[in-house]
Amino acid sequence: MKRAVAASLGLCLGLTAASAIAQTKNPGTFVFLWASDVQSFDPAYIADTPSSYGVLNVYNRLLNFKGSEISEFVPALSTEVPSLENGLIVENDDGSVSYSFPMRADVHTHYVGVKGDDGSISWELYDELSEDKMAAIEPGYGEITAEDVKYSLLRAMLMGQSWMSNAITEVVTAGEYNSIATWVKEVGGVEDIADASPETLREVYDALASQIVVEGDTVTVTIPSSFPATLGIMALPFGTSIVDAEWTADVGGWDGDGDTWYEYYRPELSEDALFDVENGSGPFMLEEWDKTDRRITLKRFEGYWDEPASLERVVIRTVPEWTTRRLQLISGDADFVETPIEFLEEMAATEGVKVIDGLPKVFGRGLFFFWPLDEVDNPAIGSGQLDGAGIPPDFFADLDVRQGFSYAMNYDILIDQVLLGKTVQSHGPTVRGIMGYREDSPVYEWDPEKATEHFKAAFDGKLWDVGFEMTAYVQEGATNGVAALSILQQGLQRINPKFKLKIQSLPPSSLSALRNNREVPAAPMMYMGWGPDYSDPGGPLGAATYYLSPTGLVAGFSGQGYRDLMSEEFEPLLDEAWASSDPEVREPIYAKLQEMSHDFATTIFLYEEFGFIVVRDNIDGYVHNMITYGAWDFYPVTKSND
Numbered sequence: 020m021k022r023a024v025a026a027s028l029g030l031c032l033g034l035t036a037a038s039a040i041a042q043t044k045n046p047g048t049f050v051f052l053w054a055s056d057v058q059s060f061d062p063a064y065i066a067d068t069p070s071s072y073g074v075l076n077v078y079n080r081l082l083n084f085k086g087s088e089i090s091e092f093v094p095a096l097s098t099e100v101p102s103l104e105n106g107l108i109v110e111n112d113d114g115s116v117s118y119s120f121p122m123r124a125d126v127h128t129h130y131v132g133v134k135g136d137d138g139s140i141s142w143e144l145y146d147e148l149s150e151d152k153m154a155a156i157e158p159g160y161g162e163i164t165a166e167d168v169k170y171s172l173l174r175a176m177l178m179g180q181s182w183m184s185n186a187i188t189e190v191v192t193a194g195e196y197n198s199i200a201t202w203v204k205e206v207g208g209v210e211d212i213a214d215a216s217p218e219t220l221r222e223v224y225d226a227l228a229s230q231i232v233v234e235g236d237t238v239t240v241t242i243p244s245s246f247p248a249t250l251g252i253m254a255l256p257f258g259t260s261i262v263d264a265e266w267t268a269d270v271g272g273w274d275g276d277g278d279t280w281y282e283y284y285r286p287e288l289s290e291d292a293l294f295d296v297e298n299g300s301g302p303f304m305l306e307e308w309d310k311t312d313r314r315i316t317l318k319r320f321e322g323y324w325d326e327p328a329s330l331e332r333v334v335i336r337t338v339p340e341w342t343t344r345r346l347q348l349i350s351g352d353a354d355f356v357e358t359p360i361e362f363l364e365e366m367a368a369t370e371g372v373k374v375i376d377g378l379p380k381v382f383g384r385g386l387f388f389f390w391p392l393d394e395v396d397n398p399a400i401g402s403g404q405l406d407g408a409g410i411p412p413d414f415f416a417d418l419d420v421r422q423g424f425s426y427a428m429n430y431d432i433l434i435d436q437v438l439l440g441k442t443v444q445s446h447g448p449t450v451r452g453i454m455g456y457r458e459d460s461p462v463y464e465w466d467p468e469k470a471t472e473h474f475k476a477a478f479d480g481k482l483w484d485v486g487f488e489m490t491a492y493v494q495e496g497a498t499n500g501v502a503a504l505s506i507l508q509q510g511l512q513r514i515n516p517k518f519k520l521k522i523q524s525l526p527p528s529s530l531s532a533l534r535n536n537r538e539v540p541a542a543p544m545m546y547m548g549w550g551p552d553y554s555d556p557g558g559p560l561g562a563a564t565y566y567l568s569p570t571g572l573v574a575g576f577s578g579q580g581y582r583d584l585m586s587e588e589f590e591p592l593l594d595e596a597w598a599s600s601d602p603e604v605r606e607p608i609y610a611k612l613q614e615m616s617h618d619f620a621t622t623i624f625l626y627e628e629f630g631f632i633v634v635r636d637n638i639d640g641y642v643h644n645m646i647t648y649g650a651w652d653f654y655p656v657t658k659s660n661d
Contacts, residue, residue: 486517
């Protein structure tokens with residue numbers, strides 16, 4: 020990480036900043052201004068990064084990521100990180116794999132159930148209990164146990180609301196089912212889960228519940244076969260965050276009965292019992308959510324099982340206007356502000372403010388090839404023939420075409436001049452920090468001679484003679500994408516003036532219409548970025564699978580030709596790697612897949628995406644973890660009074 024360097028600002032702004040930093044405002048309170056919104060505090064409901072900010076800080080999980088590491092973990096509610104070495108991961112004779120989590124004792128939630136003289140249970144703030152009420156806490160009511168873990172995992176899967184909760188279903192079924200609905204429909208032989216019989220619903224519940232076993236203070240999850248991303252999913256701030264079963268039932272959530280779970284399946288947001296309340300065991304509790312003012316206040320939980328947080332409060336406010344956010348940061352009324360990248364240099368030169376940039380993210384940006392293409396009324400392919408006025412639908416099926424395009428891109432100009440050297444060129448589907456990434460794996464570079472060689476070999480030499488004309492697409496406002504396509508456009512023209520690449524910016528909905536939910540894509544090339552949902556490169560949601568599996572996300576929109584290539588060349592190795600739990604077996608396979616993505620020129624891998632934060636200079640402790648997409652964990656954050 021480095022502090023950005025920028026030119027000095029004008030005299031007026033300098034005086035304003037200097038006068039504003041004389042004293043620390045709001046000591047003990049971290050004021051966080053962004054342009055986003057939290058959707059819900061229910062970990063089983065959320066799937067977006069902004070909503071994870073709340074859940075990450077008010078709930079606990081079995082494991083946490085080890086600082087910024089995305090494939091290493093530390094204990095949280097579980098006292099140990101399962102491994103083959105410590106015996107908490109067991110590869111059973113039938114091919115199934117068991118993960119055991121010994122639970123930490125005496126972990127209380129923010130509200131605990133206190134038994135009154137009349138036998139009734141009332142939920143009261145743990146931090147405010149007298150000694151007498153402490154003694155009257157009903158066992159299990161507001162104390163996280165192994166049973167709460169089982170309940171929380173079942174609840175997330177059975178709600179079927181978010182794709183992050185569905186990822187747990189993929190773990191438990193080892194990828195056989197991507198949601199509870201898919202499972203129910205197959206067992207019941209129905210096309211819609213709503214048509215399933217009560218007997219089918221109960222059968223699926225029993226099968227699911229049998230795979231999560233509680234013995235004393237230990238919960239064991241057994242999956243049918245290897246799913247190496249299991250620990251990574253358990254550490255994510257979504258459906259694997261643990262709720263208290265008794266409290267959830269008391270506020271109107273699922274009661275844990277296997278016969279009633281479908282009543283809580285995919286609720287409307289306003290009908291979700293945990294929509295805007297929480298009772299987690301995390302270092303902060305929800306003190307107030309003012310939806311009119313778009314302000315959330317988190318208060319420090321003094322009864323946290325570890326040391327209490329340094330911050331007393333965190334105020335998260337949605338402020339869409341950059342000018343307002345900027346002025347509040349300069350005056351010290353805000354401690355963090357979401358900042359447009361074009362203002363980084365200005366803010367770095369502002370007294371009392373620091374910019375930390377070049378923070379890596381878990382996904383890259385690239386130019387994606389599509390083939391074969393829709394021929395009907397498709398302006399992107401011109402004439403639809405190789406005649407200099409268009410391209411044929413199978414244009415990118417030719418490996419020499421894909422390699423020629425890859426060598427026609429000037430990656431150094433993009434990274435050094437457009438991205439100001441803040442990141443590195445992508446090496447393939449997996450980025451730094453993910454298994455299979457190697458510094459010495461091959462990458463393409465601007466090489467007009469090699470590009471010419473491949474273009475002359477394409478289509479038996481006809482491409483070089485007649486040239487082509489096609490349109491590539493980019494999302495409106497994606498300035499880096501426009502720059503990347505412009506660099507490629509100039510490179511192609513320099514190699515052969517008959518090579519004509521047009522660039523068109525479209526809104527997200529229009530881009531989606533060109534690639535998604537259609538049998539044949541209509542876009543020859545598109546600038547995009549896609550990233551994994553956990554740190555393991557394999558499995559349904561891993562980086563290598565996303566790009567290189569015939570059933571992966573990229574293959575889903577890139578065309579049948581792309582899918583056929585993945586089936587023939589990549590799928591066998593993906594399956595081999597996923598079948599093993601041994602990293603020493605798996606890593607070289609993923610490294611090989613990374614090399615193959617270069618050899619087959621599957622995508623023009625451009626650069627690894629990066630992030631940055633802009634804060635007051637008395638703020639420290641931010642930990643950037645790219646698998647959580649930079650979500651703020653406020654627990655280690657400090658605010659000095661200097």
